[in-house]
Amino acid sequence: MTPEQLQAVVRTAVGAVVGRGALPVEVPAEVVVERPKNPEHGDYATNVALRLAKPAGRPPREVAELLAGELRAHPGIASVDVAGPGFLNITLAQGALGRIAVDAVTAGPAYGHTGTLAGQRLNLEFVSANPTGPVHxxxxxxxAVGDALGRLLEASGASVTREYYFNDAGAQIDRFARSLMAAAVGRPVPEDGYAGDYIGEIAAQVVAAEPGVLELPDEQQQERFRERGVELMFAEIKRTLAAFGVEFDVYFSERTLHETGALEKAIARLRENGHVYEADGATWLRTTDFGDDKDRPLVKSDGDPTYFAADCAYYLDKRSRGFDKVVIMLGADHAGYVGRYRALVAAVGDDPDANLEILLGQLVNLVRDGEPVRMSKRAGTVVLLEDLVEAVGADAARYALARASVDQQIDLDLDLWSRQTNDNPVFYVQYAHARISSVLRNAADLGIALGEPGDVDAAQLTHERENALLRALGxxxxxxTSAAELRAPHRVARYLEELAGTYHRFYDSCRVLPRGDEETTPLTVARLWLCAATAVVLRNGLGVLGVSAPERM
Known part of the structure; x- marks a missing residue:
């Protein structure tokens, strides 16, 4: 019996007590069931009696005794104790706890998935690096975090569109084009340009594709380097992300907003809503009406639209595509951007709390041999996605980056994450899966099969290490669900590490396969199911993080 199944049992017990008139309350839509910190207090605990006592006008322990009597009659519950002011400590019948393993194996890839976010249509925008250089x-x-979050949200029932917004318009693209032009003829890049070996490589590719480009007038030449350079740079960005296991449903070009009149339409809508005014030759959005610290320009005095105007148009485009909420992941250096973006959402008539979510992430520092690995995009010494993958591997890189809360700065030790030892967290988790795969292979070699779900005697699993593992799987x-709701993929990683440790302790204490001439017993089969269930959960959890679950290591 999983915690979710037990929640339903407890709620049914409340309904039965209410139904016979013993409690004059409404049956709660949800009840809380948690694992107690002390295993001696049972498998699960609930505070439902405390919650119902006040509306019922009865002492909490009296309400708890009523519910305990109802729960004790359930065949899947071994005992119920009333503790403290009115907590219910529940111990499951051994067979009911053991069925968690059967449920996990039977569900397979779907185990752990819920419908808690069903019906939500989310647009998840992340990475969105400018096409002026490789992904750093x-x-x-x-x-890593965005892709894991998308998988998490889908596992909880949400409909998620992953989107990459590339800024292929504006001054930074002009600087990029001028940098390519300079590199193509061997000149130093402009002072405000982009440096690095990749600039020379792309410039050479542009010249190879268009041999006559250097003969064109400067303006036409810049346009060709702009268009072809952005195309080549973005192709490389997509390639490196795909090799990292990250692909997007939509790649959205900022330039299309300028070419389709979307900016003008967005400004017109804001104007109709009464939030636009003219001053100093420019067009402004009165964002201070919605809590921003100052008003923001939409069109500069020279007639050029601002990036903020493009953001307005882009937000409206997303909403026009039917998304309930726009989720944007940004670096901590964009913290000041949150207020103005919430203001624009309010200015178009939406609710920033319901229709917008901005997640801010802290920096990553790489360390090797105890020393920081420096990076500087302009100086050409930027640490790239490919550099990290080459140093530690894609699995370790993804796991390491998703393992910490995004609001924490990471010091990523390249020495640690490249080791094939148990102090490397991803190796530790993957090794648990490989160890189980070895057990299952050995069982098959001995002719021992799991059999049908209905045939396994889950009540055989009575050892404390087995119970601890079953509760962890449940x-x-x-x-x-909590990781999806809190936008916290790191919770999955930490859970997997705890689960791997719980499995290793079980394996060290409980022999799974018979030795020599020993007979295969119902306990052997039950423990094989427990191993297989643990493999399912490890595989599903690693899959959420975009990390492989190897069968051999």
């Missing part, structure tokens, strides 16, 4: 370490963190659906 900051963007790599968002690639928590997986709730871990995924």
């Amino acid at each position: 370490i900051g963007g790599t963190r968002w690639a 928590e997986f659906p709730r871990v995924l």
Whole structure:
């Protein structure tokens, strides 16, 4: 019996007590069931009696005794104790606890998935690095966390569109084009341009594709380097992200907003809503009406639209595509951007709390041999996604970046994450899966099969290490749900590490396969199911993080 199943049992017990008139209350839509910190207090605990006592006008322990009597009659519950002011400590019948393993194996890839976010249509924008250089370490963190978050949200029933917004318009693209032009003829890049080997490589590719480009007048030449350079740079960005296991449903070009009149339409809507005014030759949005610290320009005095105007148009485009909420992942250096974006959402008539969510992430520092690995995009010594993957591997890179809360700065030790030892967290989790795969292979070699779900005697699993592992497996659906709701993929990683440790302790204490001439017993088969269930959860959890679950290591 999983915690979710037990929640339903407890709620049914409340309904039965209410139905016979013993409690004059409404049956709660949800009840809380948690694992007690002390295993001696049972498998699960609930505070439902405390919650119902006040509206019922009865002492909490009296309400608890009523509910305990109802719950004790359930065949899947071994005992119920009333503790403290009115907590219910519940111990499951051994067979009911053991069925968690059967449920996990039977559900397979779907185990842990819920419908808690069903009906939500979310647009998840992340990475969105400018096509002026390869993906650096900051963007790599968002690639790992954003992709994991998308998988988490889908596992909880949400409909998620992953979107990459590339700024292929504006001054930074002009600087990029001028940098390519300079590199193509061997001149130093402009002082405000982009440096690095990749600039020379792309410039050479542009010249190879268009041999006559250097003969064109400067304006036409810049346009060709702009268009072809952005195309080549973005192709490389997509390639490196795909190799990292990250792909997007939509790649949205900022330039299309300028070409389709979307900016003008967005400004017109804001004007109709009464929030636009003219001053100093420019067009402004009165964002201070919605809590921003100052008003923001939409069109500069020279007639050029601002990036903020493009943001307005882009937000409206997303909403026109039917998304309930726009979720944007940004670096901590964009913290000042949150207020103005919430203001524009309010200015178009939406609710910033319901229709917008901005997640801010801290920096990543790479360390090797105890020393920081420096990076500087302009100086050409930027640490790239590919550099990190080459140093530690894609699995370790994704796991390391998703393992910490995004609001924490990471010092990522390249020495640690490249080791094939148990102090490397991803190796530790993957090794648990490989160890189980070895057990299952050995069982098959001995002719021992799991059999049908209805044939396994789950009540055989009575050892304390077995119970601890079963309870951990039962928590997986709730871990995924809470991680999705809190936008916290790192919770999955930490859970997997705890689960791997719980499995290793079980394996060291409980022999799974018979030795020599020993007979295969119902306990052997039950423990094989427990191993297989643990493999399912490890595989599903690693899958959420975009990390492989190897069968051999």
